[in-house]
Amino acid sequence: MRAKREALKTLFTAIKECKVDSDIIDLLLLINSIKGVYTTSSCSGRVGIIEEPKIGAKPLSRWLIKKHFPITFEEAKNSLKAAQKGVIFLKAQPPIFHIVGENVEIGKKLHEIGLSSGFKYTTFKALSKERVLVEINSTEYLTVPLGGDGRILISDEYLEFSINLANEMLKRSKSRLPRLEKNFKKLKEELGEDELFYELNPPMARYI
Amino acid sequence: MRAKREALKTLFTAIKECKVDSDIIDLLLLINSIKGVYTTSSCSGRVGIIEEPKIGAKPLSRWLIKKHFPITFEEAKNSLKAAQKGVIFLKAQPPIFHIVGENVEIGKKLHEIGLSSGFKYTTFKALSKERVLVEINSTEYLTVPLGGDGRILISDEYLEFSINLANEMLKRSKSRLPRLEKNFKKLKEELGEDELFYELNPPMARYI
Numbered sequence: 001m002r003a004k005r006e007a008l009k010t011l012f013t014a015i016k017e018c019k020v021d022s023d024i025i026d027l028l029l030l031i032n033s034i035k036g037v038y039t040t041s042s043c044s045g046r047v048g049i050i051e052e053p054k055i056g057a058k059p060l061s062r063w064l065i066k067k068h069f070p071i072t073f074e075e076a077k078n079s080l081k082a083a084q085k086g087v088i089f090l091k092a093q094p095p096i097f098h099i100v101g102e103n104v105e106i107g108k109k110l111h112e113i114g115l116s117s118g119f120k121y122t123t124f125k126a127l128s129k130e131r132v133l134v135e136i137n138s139t140e141y142l143t144v145p146l147g148g149d150g151r152i153l154i155s156d157e158y159l160e161f162s163i164n165l166a167n168e169m170l171k172r173s174k175s176r177l178p179r180l181e182k183n184f185k186k187l188k189e190e191l192g193e194d195e196l197f198y199e200l201n202p203p204m205a206r207y208i
Numbered sequence: 209m210r211a212k213r214e215a216l217k218t219l220f221t222a223i224k225e226c227k228v229d230s231d232i233i234d235l236l237l238l239i240n241s242i243k244g245v246y247t248t249s250s251c252s253g254r255v256g257i258i259e260e261p262k263i264g265a266k267p268l269s270r271w272l273i274k275k276h277f278p279i280t281f282e283e284a285k286n287s288l289k290a291a292q293k294g295v296i297f298l299k300a301q302p303p304i305f306h307i308v309g310e311n312v313e314i315g316k317k318l319h320e321i322g323l324s325s326g327f328k329y330t331t332f333k334a335l336s337k338e339r340v341l342v343e344i345n346s347t348e349y350l351t352v353p354l355g356g357d358g359r360i361l362i363s364d365e366y367l368e369f370s371i372n373l374a375n376e377m378l379k380r381s382k383s384r385l386p387r388l389e390k391n392f393k394k395l396k397e398e399l400g401e402d403e404l405f406y407e408l409n410p411p412m413a414r415y416i
Contacts, residue, residue: 104335
């Protein structure tokens with residue numbers, strides 16, 4: 001209960017500070033309003049270009065452009081002017097949700113929802129009696145090296161081809177969000193609503 | 209016990225038929241010799257070029273070249289001559305192990321081994337009282353589109369650059385295998401050896 005209280009406060013604050021991807025706010029509020037369920041971190045999916053000075057060293061990376069919606073060739077081309085050091089990657093990543101079930105039974109229901117909504121790479125990330133962390137994830141990842149140390153090694157034609165592919169993958173993975181929402185509505189009918197959610201933020205809660 | 213018996217028979221047959229990646233045979237035998245633990249499917253990591261007629265439709269895909277070791281520019285260039293239909297991807301994938309723990313406690317130990325051996329993307333894939341399926345996986349994935357419908361859209365220079373990157377990622381992910389093996393040896397000391405393993409295939413078992 002305490003962990004959920006903290007998670008809810010963090011979520012509501014993040015929403016107010018515009019730090020939550022706008023196209024999944026309603027879905028996150030829905031999920032968190034369910035008894036025994038809360039989210040810890042989520043992303044609505046993205047396409048972008050990133051510089052990685054040292055492969056795998058995530059903290060040192062910097063995004064040249066990052067959007068939760070398809071990007072245009074012009075936006076991508078412009079962003080590459082800022083490339084300086086490290087390998088440059090065009091990346092597409094699907095929506096990812098990290099959701100806690102407050103017991104194993106709920107955890108398994110969350111896992112099943114992910115899979116049946118078409119998020120084929122849904123797994124359990126952590127397990128304990130009161131806390132089962134499920135990651136709802138999919139397979140539409142693209143990781144395309146474009147060059148390195150400021151030097152672009154691909155033609156405009158290839159850049160456009162890759163961007164179209166990245167955008168297509170993002171659209172496909174996002175197209176499952178309505179099904180995910182529908183399945184979480186069913187789960188809410190089954191498990192019931194969490195009074196704590198409504199207690200902590202009545203104004204926001206009124207919208208869902 | 210029955211599930212492990214079947215899994216072991218499948219493994220030994222696959223080894224005899226040369227269907228198991230040679231560089232992880234010893235590790236797989238070690239893991240399966242541990243009481244309460246067995247593998248279901250694993251891959252030692254690979255680099256290759258694949259054609260996907262329809263993105264995401266795995267059964268329809270075909271590999272133009274696939275190796276468990278670094279590939280050369282010449283090998284890659286030659287393999288592309290066979291490209292006909294669909295999007296062509298250069299892919300790098302790390303070693304992946306699917307391992308069953310016969311109860312939740314063992315499942316958690318397997319999960320911990322994956323993470324502490326540097327396989328940062330280790331998760332639980334399925335959960336039940338007698339069967340916890342753990343996937344030991346890492347983050348070094350590359351998915352580079354090279355062209356489509358037989359037409360290659362990248363220069364030789366870029367192909368060489370991407371292949372070097374793919375090979376580097378494969379080497380990095382494989383470099384964790386010795387640590388994984390060391391951790392499984394410790395687990396064997398802790399949980400003990402499985403008589404069933406030695407009963408089913410004495411000649412092979414003698415080597416580990």
